[in-house]
Amino acid sequence: xxxxxxxxxxxxxxxxxxxxxxxxxxxxxxxxxxxxxxxxxxxxxxxxxxxxxxxxxxxxxxxxxxxxxxxxxxxxxxxxxxxxxxxxxxxxxxxxxxxxxxxxxxxxxxxxxxxxxxxxxxxxxxxxxxxxxxxxxxxxxxxxxxxxxxxxxxxxxxxxxxxxxxxxxxxxxxxxxxxxxxxxxxx
Numbered sequence: 121x122x123x124x125x126x127x128x129x130x131x132x133x134x135x136x137x138x139x140x141x142x143x144x145x146x147x148x149x150x151x152x153x154x155x156x157x158x159x160x161x162x163x164x165x166x167x168x169x170x171x172x173x174x175x176x177x178x179x180x181x182x183x184x185x186x187x188x189x190x191x192x193x194x195x196x197x198x199x200x201x202x203x204x205x206x207x208x209x210x211x212x213x214x215x216x217x218x219x220x221x222x223x224x225x226x227x228x229x230x231x232x233x234x235x236x237x238x239x240x241x242x243x244x245x246x247x248x249x250x251x252x253x254x255x256x257x258x259x260x261x262x263x264x265x266x267x268x269x270x271x272x273x274x275x276x277x278x279x280x281x282x283x284x285x286x287x288x289x290x291x292x293x294x295x296x297x298x299x300x301x302x303x304x305x306x307x
Contacts (some may be wrong), residue, residue, distance in 0.1 A: 124185040168291075186261055187231075191216060191224050193264040196233060196250065200258045204249040209237075231256055 179190035186193070194214050199205060202213070207225065211218040226249065228234040233254035239245040250258070263270055271283055 168295075174266060181198060182262065182264070186257075188228075188261070189224075190264055191220075192228055195221075195228065196254060196261065197222055197260045197264055198249045199234065199248060200255065204247050207246045207248060210248055228254070 121207060175190065182193055183189050188196070191214065195210060195216075198210060198213050205213070208218060211221045216220075216224065219225075225234060225236065229236060232251055235249055235251055237247045237249065239247060276284070
C-alpha cells in the first residue's frame with residue numbers, strides 16, 4: 121500500500137494521521153479517481169487473476185488437443201470469419217501487439233495453415249490468407265472460448281448474456297491503457 125501525503129491542516133475522511141491516504145496505488149496521484157477500498161481491490165485482483173489462470177489452463181488444453189495455442193486459434197478463427205487481412209488489421213482485431221503476432225504467424229505459417237503475401241504496390245504491407253489446410257482445420261477446430269464458459273453462457277438468457285458482455289467490456293476498458301497521443305484508429 122502506498123501513501124499519498126497531504127499537508128492540509130486537518131485529516132479529511134479516509135485520511136490517516138499525518139495526512140496519509142489509504143489507496144491502492146492503482147491510480148496516478150492527482151487524477152481525481154475514486155479510491156478503491158482494500159477489500160474491493162483484493163476481490164477484483166483475485167477475479168482477474170482467476171480469469172487469467174483459467175485462460176492459461178485452457179490455452180494449454182488447446183495446445184494438447186489441437187497443437188495450437190489460444191492466440192493461434194483466435195487468429196485462425198478471425199481470418200476464417202473476416203477473410204484476408206493485413207497483419208496490422210489482424211493484430212488490432214485480436215488485440216495482440218503486432219510484434220507478438222509475428223511469432224504467432226510464424227508458427228501458423230510453419231504448420232501450413234496461413235500464408236503471408238507482400239503487397240506488390242507497397243512491400244511493407246503483408247496480407248494474411250488462410251490456406252486450404254487452414255480452412256479445413258478451422259472447420260474442425262474447437263472454439264477458442266473456454267468450453268465450460270461457452271456451455272454456461274448458452275444456458276443464460278440473451279439479456280443476461282448481453283449484461284455480462286457489457287460488464288466484461290467495461291472491465292477491459294478500465295484496464296486498458298489509453299492510446300498514445302497522435303495515434304489514429306487503424307494505423
